[in-house]
Amino acid sequence: GNSVTQMEGPVTLSEEAFLTINCTYTATGYPSLFWYVQYPGEGLQLLLKATKADDKGGNKGFEATYRKETTSFHLEKGSVQVSDSAVYFCALSDFGNEKLTFGTGTRLTIIP
């Protein structure tokens, strides 16, 4: 079956630091990959997505590249801000099983 493994948290960084949150996946077909973000007290919202190999998704300064050869979709941002503090979820959907499969989430805290 499908599964998503993402970097254990929590992660604490100083403002303006470089961020990487690792995500790898297992899927039987050709999945679409997503990063969702959950701000405190809120539901999840889509941050970015990629639907085929070598696609790069981007939003709000965050980027992730769909790497089929390494089955990875790592989230990166060059300079984080305090407002980026949130929980980040990697997820996938696959043809024939289009419901979302989520990773366990990574809590990110940015300190001024």
Added chain:
Amino acid sequence: DAGITQSPRHKVTETGTPVTLRCHQTENHRYMYWYRQDPGHGLRLIHYSYGVKDTDKGEVSDGYSVSRSKTEDFLLTLESATSSQTSVYFCAISETQGAGYEQYFGPGTRLTVT
């Protein structure tokens, strides 16, 4: 923001009592989902619906039932609540169910079973 509301937002109940959570959407999306969020597990799908009166089980459906009598409403019922059902419950909607399509999430309901 997608028009999704959940009620109640917080609830404390006792073991053995029935509980119903409501999800309401104003987007006229066909697909609706119920997830639970627990530390160390991420989000796990409980049940989903692909149309009025059409529902199916997710990976953690035991102890839960759902109903969808109108496009806009999706109800999750715990027939006899247990402490293991203490969790945060999220409703989500999507226009279609294809790989690559976004799901939109409600604000969540925090349920505590004592």
